[in-house]
Structures are given as structure tokens and as C-alpha cells.
Amino acid sequence: MIIESIITTVDSQGAINFAPMGVEWGDDVIVVKPFLETTTFRNIQATGAAVVNLTDDVFLFAQAAISNPQYPAGPATVVRGAVLDAACSWRELEVRSIDATPPRSRIETRVVHHGARREFLGFNRARNAVLETAILSTRLHLIPRAEIESELAKLQIIVNKTAGPREFEAMELLTDFIRSSRVRPPQSRGT
């Protein structure tokens, strides 16, 4: 099963990077699959560590999908890394193996520590819709514009029905980003 998380990694200078990533979940082993061009991949390769943060705040997924935000975070307990303050719980990961076959790596890790801060509030359709919209926003170069607009319209209906203020804010951020982006998949360029 894939669980959507905010992965925190640090570079050789100690700068923290925050990125939404789906990870293959296991109690003891977690597999992370960053594309080779991501900062997450470079940092994990350099440090051999990462932290998987689980949070119900979808605004963080939205913002980190389209920019490089800094969020409040503290030091991890066991690995060289950082724990997101907004995490409900987290897993600290030590790399066991890296398969860097392009375009996407496969990094097998061992869970060496975990912690919890607060309750993860239950499922919500609007939160799921925001996550799907965040994914869309990272695939503008692959999906035809008409398909993106049609997906957006469906997702917005779900948000309108079930969102709280944080989900509305996240959806607005993503919609503005997508509508103002000039990125197009190759086949629809110039049309």
C-alpha cells in the first residue's frame, strides 16, 4: 500500500527539504521512490536517511507540491534529519539499498525510530480531492489541458461539499497555480 507523506531530508549543509511523496508502507521496511532529479533523491543519497511525516494538513501537500516551502521542524531522534512540527506521527528511516535506475529511484529503508504527536483526524473527501489536485499540479507536462480542466471541475465539486477552511485554501492555491501555468504536454503545445 502507498501512503502519502511529507518526506523531510537534509543536505550536506543541514538545510531541510520538504516534499510530498507516496511511500510503500511497511512496519519495518518503507520504500521511497523519488525521481532522480528531485532534491529528496539527492539528499537521501548523500545522507542515507529520511523522515516520513504523516499529517492530516493537506495544505502542506498542496504548497510543497508546487514550491519549496520551509515549515517549522525539529531534529529527528535517531537519524540525521528533521521532523515536521505539523506531523501527527513520523518514521525515521535509514537507507538499506538504492536502485537509481532512471527515471525513478527505488530506495529501500529500515524504520529505525517512530514517534507520534497528535491524533490523525479521519478521512475526508475534500482532503483526498486536494491530494489528487496536488498530484495533477505536478503532472501538467504530461496531461492534456482539457483533461486537467475536467478533473479540476470534478475535484472542486467534492471540495465545495466537504471542505473546511484549510482545504478550501489549499484548493485555491493549486487551482491558481494550475490555471496560471504555461506548462503543456508536448502533443498539445501550440494548440
Ligand SMILES: Cc1cc2nc3c(=O)[nH]c(=O)nc-3n(C[C@H](O)[C@H](O)[C@H](O)COP(=O)(O)O)c2cc1C
Ligand atoms: C501526494 C503526492 C505524492 C507524490 N509522490 C511522489 C513520489 O513518490 N516520487 C516523486 O519523485 N515525486 C512525488 N511527488 C511529486 C513531488 O512532490 C514533487 O516533484 C516535488 O517537487 C519534489 O520535491 P523535491 O525536489 O524538493 O524533492 C508527489 C507529489 C504529491 C502531491
